Amino acid sequence: MNTAVARRTSLPGFGLTMGLTLTWLSIIILIPLAGLFLKTLELSPAQFWEILSSRRTLNALKISFGLSFAAACVNLVMGTIIVWALVRYRFPGRRIFDAIVDIPFALPTAVAGVALTQLFAQKGWLGAPLAELGIKVAFTPIGIFIAMIFIGIPFVVRTVQPVLIDLDPEIEEAAASLGANRWHTVFRVILPSLIPALLTGFALAFARAVGEYGSVIFIAGNLPNVSEIAPLLIVIRLSEFRYADATAIAVVMLLASFVIIFAVNRLQRWAQTRIPAH
Amino acid sequence: MIRRILPLVAGLLWASSAFAADYTLLNVSYDPTRELYADFNKAFAAAYQKENGKSVEIKQSHGGSGSQARAVIDGLQADVVTLALAYDIDAIAAKGLVAPDWQKRLSLNASPYTSTIVFLVRKGNPKAIKDWDDLIKPGLQVITPNPKTSGGARWNYLAAWGFAEKKFGSADKAKKFVADLFNNVPVLDTGARGSTVTFVERGVGDVLLAWENEAFLAQREFGKGKFEIVAPPLSILAEPPISVVDKVADKKGTRAVAEAYLKYWYTKEGQEIAARNSYRPRDPEIAKEHEKSFARVELFTIDDVFGGWTKAQKDHFGEGGIFDQIYKN
Amino acid sequence: MSTQTSFVTPEAPLKAYASTAGAAISSLSRREARERPRALASPKDFRTEPGPVRFVIVALAVSFLTIFVVLPLVVVFASALSKGFGAYFAALAEPEALSAIRLTLLVAAISVGLNLLFGVIAAWAIAKFDFPGKTFLVTLIDLPFSVSPVISGLVFVLLFGAQGYWGTWLQAHNVHILFAVPGIALATIFVTFPFVARSLIPLMQEQGTQEEEAAISLGASGLQTFFRVTLPNIKWGLLYGVLLCNARAMGEFGAVSVVSGHIRGETNTMPLLVEILYNEYQFVASFAIASLLAMLALITLVVKTVLEQRLDEGQTPRDDPRDDLRDDPSDH
Numbered sequence: 031m032n033t034a035v036a037r038r039t040s041l042p043g044f045g046l047t048m049g050l051t052l053t054w055l056s057i058i059i060l061i062p063l064a065g066l067f068l069k070t071l072e073l074s075p076a077q078f079w080e081i082l083s084s085r086r087t088l089n090a091l092k093i094s095f096g097l098s099f100a101a102a103c104v105n106l107v108m109g110t111i112i113v114w115a116l117v118r119y120r121f122p123g124r125r126i127f128d129a130i131v132d133i134p135f136a137l138p139t140a141v142a143g144v145a146l147t148q149l150f151a152q153k154g155w156l157g158a159p160l161a162e163l164g165i166k167v168a169f170t171p172i173g174i175f176i177a178m179i180f181i182g183i184p185f186v187v188r189t190v191q192p193v194l195i196d197l198d199p200e201i202e203e204a205a206a207s208l209g210a211n212r213w214h215t216v217f218r219v220i221l222p223s224l225i226p227a228l229l230t231g232f233a234l235a236f237a238r239a240v241g242e243y244g245s246v247i248f249i250a251g252n253l254p255n256v257s258e259i260a261p262l263l264i265v266i267r268l269s270e271f272r273y274a275d276a277t278a279i280a281v282v283m284l285l286a287s288f289v290i291i292f293a294v295n296r297l298q299r300w301a302q303t304r305i306p307a308h
Numbered sequence: 309m310i311r312r313i314l315p316l317v318a319g320l321l322w323a324s325s326a327f328a329a330d331y332t333l334l335n336v337s338y339d340p341t342r343e344l345y346a347d348f349n350k351a352f353a354a355a356y357q358k359e360n361g362k363s364v365e366i367k368q369s370h371g372g373s374g375s376q377a378r379a380v381i382d383g384l385q386a387d388v389v390t391l392a393l394a395y396d397i398d399a400i401a402a403k404g405l406v407a408p409d410w411q412k413r414l415s416l417n418a419s420p421y422t423s424t425i426v427f428l429v430r431k432g433n434p435k436a437i438k439d440w441d442d443l444i445k446p447g448l449q450v451i452t453p454n455p456k457t458s459g460g461a462r463w464n465y466l467a468a469w470g471f472a473e474k475k476f477g478s479a480d481k482a483k484k485f486v487a488d489l490f491n492n493v494p495v496l497d498t499g500a501r502g503s504t505v506t507f508v509e510r511g512v513g514d515v516l517l518a519w520e521n522e523a524f525l526a527q528r529e530f531g532k533g534k535f536e537i538v539a540p541p542l543s544i545l546a547e548p549p550i551s552v553v554d555k556v557a558d559k560k561g562t563r564a565v566a567e568a569y570l571k572y573w574y575t576k577e578g579q580e581i582a583a584r585n586s587y588r589p590r591d592p593e594i595a596k597e598h599e600k601s602f603a604r605v606e607l608f609t610i611d612d613v614f615g616g617w618t619k620a621q622k623d624h625f626g627e628g629g630i631f632d633q634i635y636k637n
Numbered sequence: 638m639s640t641q642t643s644f645v646t647p648e649a650p651l652k653a654y655a656s657t658a659g660a661a662i663s664s665l666s667r668r669e670a671r672e673r674p675r676a677l678a679s680p681k682d683f684r685t686e687p688g689p690v691r692f693v694i695v696a697l698a699v700s701f702l703t704i705f706v707v708l709p710l711v712v713v714f715a716s717a718l719s720k721g722f723g724a725y726f727a728a729l730a731e732p733e734a735l736s737a738i739r740l741t742l743l744v745a746a747i748s749v750g751l752n753l754l755f756g757v758i759a760a761w762a763i764a765k766f767d768f769p770g771k772t773f774l775v776t777l778i779d780l781p782f783s784v785s786p787v788i789s790g791l792v793f794v795l796l797f798g799a800q801g802y803w804g805t806w807l808q809a810h811n812v813h814i815l816f817a818v819p820g821i822a823l824a825t826i827f828v829t830f831p832f833v834a835r836s837l838i839p840l841m842q843e844q845g846t847q848e849e850e851a852a853i854s855l856g857a858s859g860l861q862t863f864f865r866v867t868l869p870n871i872k873w874g875l876l877y878g879v880l881l882c883n884a885r886a887m888g889e890f891g892a893v894s895v896v897s898g899h900i901r902g903e904t905n906t907m908p909l910l911v912e913i914l915y916n917e918y919q920f921v922a923s924f925a926i927a928s929l930l931a932m933l934a935l936i937t938l939v940v941k942t943v944l945e946q947r948l949d950e951g952q953t954p955r956d957d958p959r960d961d962l963r964d965d966p967s968d969h
Contacts, residue, residue, distance in 0.1 A: 039765060039846045042859035047762035054755040055777060058827055062792035063780075065802055069795050086635070108701050115698035119691055127699060129938055133706050136934035136941075138888025139786075140908040141927040144915055145709035148716060148924075152511040155708065169495050169512055180705050212686055241785030243891035244908070248915075251495045252454075254635055258496075261787040261891065266498060268791065268895070269375035269457045271399065272627075277795065280788045287783040291776055334900060342917055368901045370913075383799035383808060384816045384898040403800070501916040509920070529918045559811070 066284065069277040081278040086254055087263065091282065094260040097171060098239035101178035102186075105235045106228060108179075109186025110221075116187075117194045135184045139244025146177055147248040169251030174259060177245045182235030189231035193224055226301030230294055237290040241283065329365035331565045336386035338373040338459050338548070339501040340522040344585040345390070351581055352572045356565070364565055372499035373459030380405065380553065387557045387566045390550045392459020392500075394418075395617040397551050410551040416590050419547035420573035421582035424605055425460075425467040427538040428507065428516040428523040435514045439540050440471040443515065444488040451513035452493055453503040455624075455631055459548075460500035462625060464517040467544035469624070470613045474542065487634040508535070519546070520602070524586035539603030544610065713931045717924035728922035729929070736902045737910040737926065743818065744893075744906060745886040748825040752882055756833025757875070761863070763834075764841035765849070775838070781830045789827045790895025793820055816898030821906065824892040829882045836878030837871055844870055873947045880944065884937040888930055 070078065081087060115121070116128050134142065150157040150167040160167055167173050197220065205215040221228075243261040251257040258266075260279055267276035337345055349366040356364050369376065369384065373392035377399050380386045389406075391397055394417070400406050411418045429437050435448060443450050453461040465486060472485035495512055497503045500522055507516035508526050515538075518526070523537045550570050557563040572578045579591040583598040614620035624630045685691065718725055728734060759778065763771060781789065795801050797814040807814060814820045848870070852862040868875075890908040897904045905913060907926050914923035 039850060040853055041765050041846055041849050041862075042853065044762060044766045044768075047758045048766075048768070050755065051759040051762050051774075054759070055774075058823070058830055059777060059780060062796055062827070065795045066788070066792050068802075108697070111694055112698040112702065115695045118685060119695055121695050121699075123699075127702050129942055130702060130706050132938055132941070133710060133934060136884050136888075136937045137710070138890060138908045138911075138930045138934070140890040140911045141713060141888070141930045141934075142709060143890075144911060144923065144927055145712045147510070149709055149712050151509075155712065156704070168510060169506065176705075180709070183705065216686075237783040241783065241788070243785060243787050244894075248912075252498065253494065253496050254454075261785045264785075264787050264791060265895065266454070266457055268794070269372060269378050269498070271374075271378055271381070273795070273800070276791060280785075280791055283785055284788060287780065287785075291779060291783055295772070295776060339916075367903055369899045370901075371899055379816065379898050381800060382794060382815060383797075383804060383813070384900075385813065499916075505916055505918070509918070526918075 063284070066277055066280055069273065070281045073274055073278065077274070078278055081275050082282060086258075087260075087275070087279060089255040090258050090260040090263040090279070093171065093174070093256075093258065094240050094283075095286075097175050097259075098178055098236050098242075101175055101182055101239050102232050102236040104179050105182040105186045106232045109183060109190060109231060109235075110224075110228065112183075112187050113190045113194055117191060131187045132184050134181050139181070139242065140248075142180060142245035143177070143248035146173075146180060146245065150176060150249065168249050169257070171257050173249035173251065174246050174257060177249050178239035178242060181242055181245055182239050185234035185238060186228070186231035189234065190224060190227045193227040194220075197223060226297055230297045230301070233290055233294045233297065237287060237294075240286060240290075330362040331364045331562055332367065333364060333387040333562060333566055333569060334367045334369065334385055335388050335390055335569075336369045336376050336380055336384060337390040338376060338392040339370055339499040340460065340504075340519050340525070341390065341548075342368070342370050343525060344521070344582070344587060347585060348572075348578065348581050351577060352569055355572065355577065356568060364569075366569070370501075372453070372457045374457045375498070385556050385560070386553050387560065387562050388550065388552050388570060390548065392546075392548050393462060393617060394547070394549045395462075395621045396459060397549055398618065400553065405553050405555045406551055407554050411549060413552075414550065414570060415574065417547055418549045418551060420550065420570075420578065420590060421548065421587035422590065423520045423546045423548065423587050424539075424543045424607055425464050425517060425546065426520045426523050426543065426603070426605075427540065428504075428518050428526060429514065429536050429538055431534055431536065433536055433538065437515050437538055440468055440542070441475070441485075443468070443517075444485060444492065448492050448515070449494050449513040450489060450492045450515055450517060451495060451503050451507045452517040453500050454496045454498055457498045458500055458503075460519050460522070461503075461517075462620075463519070463544055463546045465624065465631065466610060466614060466620060468517075470544055470608050471540070471542050473613065474608075483630055483634070486630075490634055520588070521586035537603070539605050542606045542608070544613075545607040547609075710931055710935075713924055713927050716920060717928040719924075720921045724921050725925050725928075728919070728925040731922065733902050733905070734910065734922070734926060737905050737907045738929070740818070740821070740903075740905065741887050741907045744822050744825050745883055747818075747822045748829055748886045749879055749883050751826055752829055752833050753875075753879055756837060756878060756882075759834040760837035760841050761867075764838050765846050778831050778834055781828055786828060786889065786891025787895060789892035790824050793823055793827075793896050815896055816900070816904060818904075820896040821893050821904065824896045825886050825889050828889050828892050829886045832882035832885065833875070833878035836874055836881070840871055840874040841867070873944055877941065877944045877948065880937055880940055884934065887933055 073081070082091075112127075112131065116124060116131075147168055148154055150160070150173060152158065152161050152166070152168070154168070157168055165172070167176060201219055201223070202215055205219045206212075210218070241261060243259075243265075246259055247262055250259060250262070252262060260283055264276045264279050264283075267273075267279065335345060335349070345366075345368055349368070353364045353366065356362065369379070369386070371379070373396045376384075376389070377391060377396040380389060380400050381403050389397055389400065394411060397406060397410060401408050401410055407413070414420070427437055427443075429435065435442070435445075437443065437448075442448075452464045455461040455465045468489055469482050469486050472482035473479060476482065476485065495503070495506050497506055500519060503516060504518060504522055504526050506512050508530055516523070516526075520537075520539075523535075527535050527537060550573065552563065552566045552570065554563075557566045573582070574591075576591065576594065579589040579594040583589045583594055583601070586601065588602055589595050589598065610617060610620055614623070622629065686694070763775060794815060796803055797807060797820060798804050799808055799815075814823070848866050849862050852866045853859075857865065887906075888908055889906075890912075893906055894909060894912075897906070897909055899905060899909065899913065901913075907930055911923050911927045911930070914920075914926065917923075
């Protein structure tokens with residue numbers, strides 16, 4: 031990396047800025063999260079386990095993680111196709127489509143929620159034709175799935191796009207000159223070099239979908255064991271004065287976030303060690 | 309960015325504080341009372357100003373009855389609570405915010421207006437729903453909110469149970485009936501309002517179990533032609549209670565206004581407002597005037613059938629209670 | 638390779654930017670960047686697919702984006718205007734709508750302001766100095782990206798709720814955090830925590846410390862160095878972080894919903910009001926507020942595009958014609 035910063039520096043302010051950073055980080059992030067963990071420590075392991083192994087909690091976690099995984103898979107495939115179209119081809123409106131990829135990221139989740147519900151409800155623009163085909167989207171798990179696809183798409187596109195742009199054309203030239211056909215070049219040469227970026231995008235889309243609340247609850251139907259996502263169950267447990275249940279589910283989801291962040295971290299390092307090898 | 313936003317914000321904030329009233333009350337209420345309290349608050353503020361020469365501003369917060377109680381317990385500074393059922397105020401009282409005898413401080417169980425549970429069906433009643441036992445027909449879709457979070461849903465559930473126990477004569481059969489009914493529920497919103505939107509606007513389900521006032525409101529909002537109200541022959545007398553939150557009102561020094569506010573419900577004007585918003589008034593005179601607006605339904609009370617809210621809550625909606633058992637199966 | 642930033646960046650748009658900045662730094666990638674269009678434009682183009690395949694891919698991409706991204710946006714505006722402009726503006730002029738707009742602006746100003754200040758401070762400490770545990774610290778800063786908004790609200794209920802750890806003390810001293818502006822601001826700061834810091838760290842790292850060290854050795858104070866040397870270098874990146882931070886702060890729903898208390902005209906932000914009006918059958922009003930937020934999103938995207946261009950210009954020295962000659966004279 032040519033970003034090598036002079037590590038021994040004469041710049042002032044390290045103590046002050048580091049102190050302020052740690053203080054601010056503690057107030058906003060660390061203490062509140064520690065409070066969450068402390069709260070769960072009030073539960074005995076048996077109680078903790080009982081909450082988590084209850085059918086409703088398990089189903090909510092299954093729905094959140096399962097559908098997020100499925101949605102991230104769709105985003106992986108569609109995201110790659112979109113990136114390919116945006117980077118490799120010229121077509122009318124390309125720049126506009128490039129810009130709107132970020133809309134799901136910039137649009138407030140509640141707005142996305144009411145808009146998707148309106149669109150996919152039985153009387154909606156897309157809901158009505160789908161209902162004729164016998165497909166119900168709103169208020170079913172499919173609705174959750176759709177909302178999760180919506181919010182995840184920019185993460186895959188924006189992670190893969192710069193890597194595809196920067197891909198060394200010589201690789202393709204070499205493959206082509208060695209007689210590989212286009213199909214082989216794409217699937218054996220280009221896509222493999224995109225794998226770290228693809229996995230990172232996948233992990234980010236997955237993480238976002240697992241925790242998503244605003245855009246999902248309007249369209250979900252919220253039926254226990256069928257279309258109730260884990261964040262909603264936390265909210266419901268709170269309304270029922272069941273703080274222990276709410277915090278136990280929250281802790282599990284928080285640990286999942288740690289794991290995902292850690293995975294993304296490792297993926298990035300892997301990407302860095304791979305790319306220079308070209 | 310900040311430099312540009314700050315003066316704007318300051319200007320907007322200043323504009324709002326120019327209307328500060330002598331007293332400000334926060335009324336924490338449940339979902340379907342938005343229109344009712346919009347009406348009532350205006351009338352009370354005018355009456356209070358006339359009588360005492362002081363202005364009162366009443367702020368409202370609405371949500372699922374259980375969630376609202378939770379917010380008050382967590383520190384939402386409500387001067388008064390007007391919730392869907394007594395248990396939710398009991399829960400607040402259990403934390404010492406409200407005196408334990410709150411329900412005796414005002415007459416009529418501290419419930420100045422009542423309601424009941426009726427069915428809202430689509431135009432022409434295509435599924436011919438007349439009574440509770442029509443609701444368990446296979447393939448029928450019943451819309452009701454989640455009894456765990458919504459007060460209205462608890463009344464729905466208890467009304468169905470009361471019907472079944474009377475008709476089939478045993479608690480076991482009532483449990484089977486209610487389980488069958490909830491098997492027909494495709495969407496379980498967290499609040500009564502959410503369920504109405506699901507049924508009315510999103511077109512899901514064949515019948516909505518709703519507060520009577522909510523059913524009337526939906527009909528008014530969307531035109532009489534689209535929905536019909538079916539009143540079952542037997543239903544529950546729903547008594548939404550009201551109370552001052554003692555701890556908060558005393559701290560804020562608003563007890564006198566808060567009490568005057570609640571007592572206004574017991575005046576003719578208050579009762580008239582209830583009737584106008586399709587809540588059943590308790591004043592016999594006003595009730596007689598509005599007799600024709602409400603269907604004749606035989607009403608049983610929660611004390612008759614379930615031995616009061618505390619017991620009903622514990623047996624049916626508590627941890628591992630009958631509702632949990634129904635939903636686990 | 639400069640195309641990979643040295644830190645984890647679990648935020649795709651930030652990442653995209655970071656990579657752009659990275660690419661701009663190295664002359665190597667600059668040369669690469671100018672080779673690319675040439676390769677694409679080459680007549681015997683082996684770097685593309687047959688026409689029908691191209692068509693299918695573009696069609697798939699365009700229809701997917703249209704259905705999943707464009708249509709929801711169109712629905713918002715169509716529903717907001719379904720009863721005409723009169724009803725639309727009447728809905729926005731409601732006192733409740735105005736108070737929600739006020740609160741949203743206030744909360745955004747507080748949280749963007751504080752995150753701006755501490756984001757710059759954190760970026761200075763992390764990007765300009767070397768210390769053990771740096772990666773771990775950055776991971777902590779990133780954490781709010783992947784924490785569910787509901788949990789972000791819940792943690793503050795556990796701390797400041799009347800039943801929470803500090804609730805009794807706060808109640809006794811009449812301090813209201815939950816169900817009031819401080820709680821809403823705290824939850825918003827939590828969810829927008831990483832934006833400013835994470836858009837500055839890669840940028841400040843790429844820029845190194847030489848310029849600042851030179852200023853210091855010439856006798857400038859730390860603050861002077863920051864304002865005269867560092868700030869001009871990072872201003873577009875800083876604006877970029879502020880922009881994204883602001884969009885998220887104004888649009889946050891889940892976390893704010895948990896701590897708001899939903900007091901009408903007082904603690905309802907715009908996204909919360911969208912939900913409330915939606916539940917009151919006031920669909921036009923609900924979508925009218927939603928349309929304001931959608932416009933905010935669109936403006937954010939436009940400004941972001943402009944900023945990205947500025948960043949490229951700011952980072953990439955002007956193309957030197959001699960470079961062209963040196964690179965590939967045959968092309969001219």
